Amino acid sequence: MSTLNSPVNSSRLKKTKGGRVRCVVYLPKSEADDIEKQAEEQDTSQSSIIANFYYKGKNIKPEGQNE
Numbered sequence: 001m002s003t004l005n006s007p008v009n010s011s012r013l014k015k016t017k018g019g020r021v022r023c024v025v026y027l028p029k030s031e032a033d034d035i036e037k038q039a040e041e042q043d044t045s046q047s048s049i050i051a052n053f054y055y056k057g058k059n060i061k062p063e064g065q066n067e
Contacts, residue, residue, distance in 0.1 A: 025050060
């Protein structure tokens with residue numbers, strides 16, 4: 001199989017257990033515009049930007065939790 005058409009750097013996320021499902025996110029227009037601008041600047045998808053925000057927020061530990 002040829003790799004000539006393959007991207008040099010793949011930015012795909014790791015596989016998640018249980019797979020993924022479609023999710024709709026409603027945002028204020030100003031936030032949606034900011035995400036669209038970031039996606040254009042970083043040459044990535046809007047869903048990737050939203051996923052990064054989600055995972056960063058998910059990994060923040062509440063105060064007093066030391067794991």
